[in-house]
Amino acid sequence: MTIENGCELPDELYYFVERSQMTWVRVDGGEVRIGLTDPAQTRAGKILHVRVKAAGTARERGKPIATVESGKWAGPVIAPVSGEVVEANVAVEQDPGLLNTDPYGKGWIVRMRPTHPEEVAQLLHGPAALAKFREILQRDNIRCMRCQG
């Protein structure tokens, strides 16, 4: 686990960082699990609503797999890889605050089965990911904190 500006960035994860997107991807056998990173949940603020695409939905890389609303930010969560939604995390739809309090755990958003597994290797990982996050955290003056209650 690397901690930068108070933001937790687990070393084993892959990251999709483009435009407003800062999501993580955890490889789990033939599937991936996707969620918002600590910097992303911090920048969004207290998350009020989450809506996730239903299981069975096919998504190309770059298309939305969910929408997130925080009152100061409303936008899509973009599929970092192409694939089919296997499971939408109903828990975050019922308790959106999980994205703030446990972004890498109970706050995961969706499980997907990639149709082009090679796309995972094209995501940021390790030192390259850390360098990119350092740049963004500094540029946007992001200091992470876990939003409770």
Added chain:
Amino acid sequence: MATTEPAVRPPDNAGKKILMIMTTGPEDPDKTYAPFYTAALMAAMEIDTTMYFLMHAPELLVKGRADSLPLKKGGNLRMFIDMALENGVKFLACSESCRDLCDIPEGALLDGVKLVGSATLADLALEADSVISF
């Protein structure tokens, strides 16, 4: 692992069209951000979202104007406009309003705003699945 979908999922409205008609301008800042926020969300839901600005609303789109428009909730309007544009909302401004009511000179509007006539409003309203007015 079993899939645990809720009994009733909200409908997926991707691909539908919404037209949002915006008539509020800088005279009432706190009425301006919610339309941009809502439009940004709709676009994120893959709804084809267009905002049509008429009367004094085009003044919100003059370069620099939204940056100096404080909101009661904090921040300024520019972040909500940028969010809508980034999510793919289309911005159309009524050319007659810009010229005759708002005195907006050519080239003064934000990049990404297209000037159109009133006939376009009729076309958009008839083509949309729903029309929302602010």
